[in-house]
Amino acid sequence: MAAIEAPKSQYGQIADELRKRIERGVYPLGSPLPSELRLADELGVSRVTVNKAVTLLRASGDVKVRRGLGTYVRSFPRIMRDAKRRYAARSLGTGAGEVEVRKLNLTSTTKYREIGRVGSPERVAQILGLRKGADTLVRRRVLYADGEPTQMADSYFPWTIVKGDGSLLREDAGKGGSYSRLADLGYAPVRFTEDVTVRLPNDAEQQTLQLDANQPVFEIWHVAYAEGDRPVEVCIHVMPGALWTLRYDWDDDLAAGPS
């Protein structure tokens, strides 16, 4: 099989070998891998060792297991999320949520899990400049592409500024999405920040996003500011890492002076 055997674990080598076969098309996109028992037999190792290799492939998003059925090669391309343009898209149709997925000719679906008035989580209150537990309007949703979950997104708005707007309490927030409603209320977002981290998913996220315990997710804290640096929305995105590429761009700030 391999010419030179590096001092590497068998399961590591097997993972590499399987990746190679996927690249070469021995196991085409969307097709099932041979069963772990077969692979163990072919490669002359125990099933546990094969399973450990497959665990790596799952963590990297190269394969996906369907329980009771088999292990399948991933068929999704990475989705590009252009931070700047996705929000600019509100000048056209609906909100930012579904822009990227449609570009890939995939069917985009949004499922709302909660829309209503709730006390804000501590960190959210802090960012929005509210008292701890102060009322916020929350919109919690899950987005899908061709039926597969691609992200969870929880938006929080200070209740004091959105209470007069009923459309934010409906699933369809109307033309241009929630940011257009904020604009209607006199709080048009003019500046955004995003903090990006990677971590492993918790139990709820594993279930909602159909992930394993060792598949990393992006966590993005998106904050929208209106005129006068007034924070008007916090949106927390949780997205399977293997599915996304995040794009950012900005102009140099040297002219404005250091801060």
Next chain:
Amino acid sequence: MAAIEAPKSQYGQIADELRKRIERGVYPLGSPLPSELRLADELGVSRVTVNKAVTLLRASGDVKVRRGLGTYVRSFPRIMRDAKRRYAARSLGTGAGEVEVRKLNLTSTTKYREIGRVGSPERVAQILGLRKGADTLVRRRVLYADGEPTQMADSYFPWTIVKGDGSLLREDAGKGGSYSRLADLGYAPVRFTEDVTVRLPNDAEQQTLQLDANQPVFEIWHVAYAEGDRPVEVCIHVMPGALWTLRYDWDDDLAAGPS
């Protein structure tokens, strides 16, 4: 405890339990966990099961193993990388590379692995608008905080525009770093883009960054553009995911119209 409890694997529960103990300070930061054999004994499971739990803690960056010694609780805080400000920092001292680490009162070190003239990798050539394999100046380096590797960074410059500048061939590129040298040459960067993905590290990265096969890394493709959208640098960062928070901010673009 929980209202509805999903049936969960023992190793998953053990991972949760260990995380709890770390949070509560039962195992303080920097201290060693009990050995896997002890834990197996205490928890009434096999050592393999404990090991699988520890594997999860390693993937999330909560613990770090020292071979032959034991498993230690991780003590590093996350490092904030503010994309905009780090480059603005060149107006003061050295380049962007060490800004963040110093903020945390950690010792920052840079080790150069290669500085010289090389044929550009395909994707780099494409971004820089060069012929495939065209000459570039490469600066490949590894950054450390308190002796621990925090990122690999490989910068590529079109050879045609930097060949006249010797300081870019030295480790210390001079006051303000390489971007100031580009400015000297008449190619001051005015715009940047970054594409961010997460993936598992390859063999070389595992070794250089002291990572396990299942610890995710950020891969950032940073591109600097001079006036007239002329690409003048591509820098590829590979950074342990558990160590970093990436921050971006930008102004709304609606006024400029959609693209």
Next chain:
DNA sequence: CAGTGGTCTAGACCACCAC
């Protein structure tokens, strides 16, 4: 030397799926 984690095995039982 003894203790640590790294790895591998053979065998076992389970839940899930399609037929």
Next chain:
DNA sequence: TGGTGGTCTAGACCACTGC
């Protein structure tokens, strides 16, 4: 009912560490 992956065990050998 048979095939799939999910999990767990007891036992084993190894490389590495510090003493």
